Amino acid sequence: MSDLRDRLGAAGRQAPPLSSDPLERLEGRRVRRARRGRVTAGAVSLVVATLAIAGVLAAFRPGTHPRTTHPAAGHDLSVGADQYAYEKTVTYSYGPEG
Numbered sequence: 001m002s003d004l005r006d007r008l009g010a011a012g013r014q015a016p017p018l019s020s021d022p023l024e025r026l027e028g029r030r031v032r033r034a035r036r037g038r039v040t041a042g043a044v045s046l047v048v049a050t051l052a053i054a055g056v057l058a059a060f061r062p063g064t065h066p067r068t069t070h071p072a073a074g075h076d077l078s079v080g081a082d083q084y085a086y087e088k089t090v091t092y093s094y095g096p097e098g
Contacts (some may be wrong), residue, residue: 079085
């Protein structure tokens with residue numbers, strides 16, 4: 001029995017000393033988790049800002065908007081004497097009950 005006691009005593013002397021504050025590890029974990037959360041939030045906000053800036057630059061890049069078709073200079077758009085012209089008329093009115 002004394003052999004077992006001697007070995008346990010030697011192992012106890014070789015073990016690192018216990019910290020005086022038992023909640024020190026928990027405090028360290030809380031600090032590390034908060035730091036990791038701040039880093040994650042910063043990285044996500046950086047990605048979102050980068051995507052927003054890239055979207056704005058892509059949307060307002062010259063040459064990406066469809067152009068309206070205007071008659072080119074020099075083309076005659078008048079209607080001849082034996083030709084027809086098309087006129088679209090939109091009329092707004094009340095229905096039959098009004």
